[in-house]
Amino acid sequence: MRVSLFVTCLSDLYFPEVAESVVRVLHRLGIACDFPAGQTCCGQPALNSGYLDEARTVARRMIDVFADAETVVTPSGSCCATVREYFPHLLKADPAEHRRAQAMAAKTFEFTEFLQKRLKVDWSRWDLPYSAVATFHYSCHNRGIGMSPDDILGLVRQFRGLKYRSLVKTEQCCGFGGTFAVKFGEISGAMVQDKIACVKATGADTLICNDGGCTLNIIGALHREGVNIQVKHVASMLDEAMKAGNNRQLYARRADGPATVPLHSCSCGHGVTAAGGGGAG
Amino acid sequence: MSHPLPIVAEDFKHRAAAAATNLRIAEIFDRSARGKDDLRRLAMPELPHPLDTRELAARIKNHTLQNLDRYLDQFASRVRDHGGHVHFAADGTQANQIITEIAQAASAGLIVKSKSMVSEEIELNHALQAAGLNVLETDLGEYILQLAGEKPSHIVTPMAHKPKEEVGQLFAAKLGIPYTDDPTALTKAARKVLRESFRAADMGIIGANFAVAETGTVVIVTNEGNGRFCSSRPRLLVCLMGMEKLVPQLKHVPIYLKLLAKSATGQRITCYTSMITGPKRAGDFDGPEEFHVVILDNGRSHVLAGEYRDALRCIRCGACLNACPIYRKIGGHAYDATYPGPIGSVISPLFTSLATYADLPSACSLCGACLEACPVRIDLPTQLIHLRSDVNKDGHSPLSWRLGFKGWKLGMSSGLLYRLGATFGRWFMKIGARDGWKHKLPATGGIWTRYRDVPVMPKPFHKRWADLQKELDEEGKDER
Ligand code: SF4
Numbered sequence: 001m002r003v004s005l006f007v008t009c010l011s012d013l014y015f016p017e018v019a020e021s022v023v024r025v026l027h028r029l030g031i032a033c034d035f036p037a038g039q040t041c042c043g044q045p046a047l048n049s050g051y052l053d054e055a056r057t058v059a060r061r062m063i064d065v066f067a068d069a070e071t072v073v074t075p076s077g078s079c080c081a082t083v084r085e086y087f088p089h090l091l092k093a094d095p096a097e098h099r100r101a102q103a104m105a106a107k108t109f110e111f112t113e114f115l116q117k118r119l120k121v122d123w124s125r126w127d128l129p130y131s132a133v134a135t136f137h138y139s140c141h142n143r144g145i146g147m148s149p150d151d152i153l154g155l156v157r158q159f160r161g162l163k164y165r166s167l168v169k170t171e172q173c174c175g176f177g178g179t180f181a182v183k184f185g186e187i188s189g190a191m192v193q194d195k196i197a198c199v200k201a202t203g204a205d206t207l208i209c210n211d212g213g214c215t216l217n218i219i220g221a222l223h224r225e226g227v228n229i230q231v232k233h234v235a236s237m238l239d240e241a242m243k244a245g246n247n248r249q250l251y252a253r254r255a256d257g258p259a260t261v262p263l264h265s266c267s268c269g270h271g272v273t274a275a276g277g278g279g280a281g
Numbered sequence: 282m283s284h285p286l287p288i289v290a291e292d293f294k295h296r297a298a299a300a301a302t303n304l305r306i307a308e309i310f311d312r313s314a315r316g317k318d319d320l321r322r323l324a325m326p327e328l329p330h331p332l333d334t335r336e337l338a339a340r341i342k343n344h345t346l347q348n349l350d351r352y353l354d355q356f357a358s359r360v361r362d363h364g365g366h367v368h369f370a371a372d373g374t375q376a377n378q379i380i381t382e383i384a385q386a387a388s389a390g391l392i393v394k395s396k397s398m399v400s401e402e403i404e405l406n407h408a409l410q411a412a413g414l415n416v417l418e419t420d421l422g423e424y425i426l427q428l429a430g431e432k433p434s435h436i437v438t439p440m441a442h443k444p445k446e447e448v449g450q451l452f453a454a455k456l457g458i459p460y461t462d463d464p465t466a467l468t469k470a471a472r473k474v475l476r477e478s479f480r481a482a483d484m485g486i487i488g489a490n491f492a493v494a495e496t497g498t499v500v501i502v503t504n505e506g507n508g509r510f511c512s513s514r515p516r517l518l519v520c521l522m523g524m525e526k527l528v529p530q531l532k533h534v535p536i537y538l539k540l541l542a543k544s545a546t547g548q549r550i551t552c553y554t555s556m557i558t559g560p561k562r563a564g565d566f567d568g569p570e571e572f573h574v575v576i577l578d579n580g581r582s583h584v585l586a587g588e589y590r591d592a593l594r595c596i597r598c599g600a601c602l603n604a605c606p607i608y609r610k611i612g613g614h615a616y617d618a619t620y621p622g623p624i625g626s627v628i629s630p631l632f633t634s635l636a637t638y639a640d641l642p643s644a645c646s647l648c649g650a651c652l653e654a655c656p657v658r659i660d661l662p663t664q665l666i667h668l669r670s671d672v673n674k675d676g677h678s679p680l681s682w683r684l685g686f687k688g689w690k691l692g693m694s695s696g697l698l699y700r701l702g703a704t705f706g707r708w709f710m711k712i713g714a715r716d717g718w719k720h721k722l723p724a725t726g727g728i729w730t731r732y733r734d735v736p737v738m739p740k741p742f743h744k745r746w747a748d749l750q751k752e753l754d755e756e757g758k759d760e761r
Binding site: 007009011012013014016017019020023024027035037038039040041043045046047048049050051052054057058061089140141143144169171172173175176177178179180181182183184185186187188189190191192193194216217219220221223224 | 294297298301302307311315606607609610611642643644645646647648649650652653663666667668669670671672673678682683686687689690692693694695696699703706707718720725726728729731732733734735736738739740741742743745746749753756
């Protein structure tokens with residue numbers, strides 16, 4: 001299997017480490033990743049602001065850029081939702097274009113979703129190299145891609161070394177919403193303050209958040225209030241845990257293995273083999 | 282205690298800003314709306330197939346709307362068959378006039394009214410009072426608001442904004458009872474007035490939760506039983522309904538009753554369900570001697586014909602308001618519309634004019650909580666996006682935004698321009714940054730930095746890709 005990374009503009013510019021972690025994690029799971037040159041943005045800002053012609057132009061371009069991709073993976077839930085929910089909607093006028101948009105939608109996955117639903121990775125194999133008390137912010141756009149809070153929680157709670165604290169109003173939007181945040185600054189401000197008040201109340205030292213938009217919003221508000229809570233994408237945590245596993249040789253290196261074959265735990269409980277290939281363990 | 286709603290600004294943006302920074306509003310609406318949202322979440326799974334039921338409810342409504350002319354005809358003739366009168370009103374003015382004339386013709390003294398959002402939409406009470414008629418709201422919440430001279434802040438629980446202490450003060454002043462903030466005592470005081478009124482009233486006005494085409498039946502649900510009093514006791518009854526309230530057959534009603542109760546208040550079923558089919562017949566124990574149905578268009582047929590038809594599926598359960606994080610922050614009054622919250626941001630501009638409510642569709646972070654909550658699966662976020670597009674096309678958005686997105690499109694249409702922009706942006710973000718953070722951005726960005734700092738941009742991913750590949754190659758070699 002080959003994956004093409006759709007980094008998204010926000011992750012490219014603000015959270016490149018997250019994207020690096022995505023590539024590393026996939027690599028260690030035996031999946032090669034390419035990075036189609038010339039990619040920019042999925043068009044979400046224009047779409048959300050009601051500039052549909054502009055969004056359409058950028059969406060068409062995005063489909064072209066990823067025309068040869070077999071599977072597209074992105075660290076951002078909202079960009080994934082834009083491709084999946086809105087590309088076919090935006091481009092429905094022309095049947096040929098609509099088909100291309102549907103094909104693009106069908107091959108695009110958000111990172112955690114890809115790991116959980118396509119690769120069916122058992123995360124409990126990995127220890128975090130540190131102990132963390134973490135809580136979790138449910139990014140709204142996960143709704144659009146069919147990842148419920150329980151789906152994602154089920155994932156992160158498998159990390160060994162992580163103590164989980166539940167968050168009040170988990171499902172309440174953090175107030176980002178693209179241009180909404182500046183069109184209705186006070187509402188957006190009140191929403192993010194509500195969110196960080198809930199996060200603080202958990203006593204957690206780490207907030208897990210899988211969307212660049214939410215993260216930019218939340219880290220900014222935390223920093224403004226001088227609150228020392230780390231905000232982490234699950235890809236970064238997985239990267240750290242895998243690295244610390246210190247038994248890289250056990251990770252699968254089959255680049256062409258069937259995507260749906262679950263990766264089995266090895267007996268030591270740390271490493272993983274895909275399709276039985278233990279490499280030079 | 283301060284009054285939670287001193288909002289007087291005349292445009293939505295300022296009202297919303299004032300409300301969002303009023304902690305009292307946030308506290309009240311967070312508690313009431315989120316509380317009901319939680320109840321809904323608990324109640325919904327009691328349905329054997331919640332999602333299928335909602336899909337079915339949506340499909341039945343779609344079918345009805347598709348054939349609305351036919352079902353309206355059928356409904357009207359059934360009502361007439363039973364001896365009722367049917368009036369079609371193109372707008373609020375007409376509906377008000379029709380109802381006023383009915384009341385005047387019957388020389389109605391006291392009119393008792395059960396809760397109806399459509400009557401709020403057309404300001405029926407105002408029209409009746411202007412004609413010298415005496416109309417009394419009998420839903421407890423509406424009764425309190427009528428006494429206080431306030432408008433509903435929620436479509437199901439109209440006095441969501443009003444703390445019990447205020448109700449105590451109001452009753453002490455208006456009903457002359459000693460001050461108490463005990464809800465039971467207050468309810469008893471109201472009940473005394475309302476019971477007397479039901480006995481004395483000549484005319485009742487009700488809304489309709491559903492109307493059955495096949496039988497000419499009007500269905501109303503209440504928790505207080507006031508709807509039943511209004512519809513059975515006075516000799517004259519008027520039902521005011523929006524034309525989209527129809528369902529084809531009686532057998533479809535239970536699906537909606539289940540969904541409505543669960544979505545609105547997390548109840549299994551509402552306490553009172555009244556089904557009214559025509560006036561009192563010979564041998565009937567009670568019921569009105571004269572029965573009128575006023576079917577209101579008021580912008581609905583326009584919506585029916587356009588791309589927003591799905592919005593007419595709405596059963597006014599209020600679940601989208603309760604789920605909405607923006608409604609929870611600003612409350613209902615800030616919208617200054619009959620229908621607040623997500624559904625209101627869609628239908629307010631559609632029922633009146635886009636220009637009047639041009640800001641409402643943008644007052645949403647597109648989080649999707651409303652779609653998730655809606656029992657008839659109205660895709661409110663997508664409708665709001667399309668309304669935003671209409672607002673832009675009609676020239677209601679600032680030129681700077683319109684030009685800005687043209688520029689944005691250009692930048693995003695070329696990998697080279699994008700990367701140039703990134704380099705420039707990174708450089709710009711470094712100016713005036715302290716410890717890797719910017720505390721203030723210019724222009725529109727300043728609204729963002731009112732509440733947040735912004736980190737400076739690190740070296741972007743597209744400039745790290747080559748190194749990352751090398752790193753992974755090395756890792757591969759280690760393994761070999
Ligand atoms: S739009 Fe849906 S959730 Fe909102 S009031 Fe109508 S039926 Fe209820």
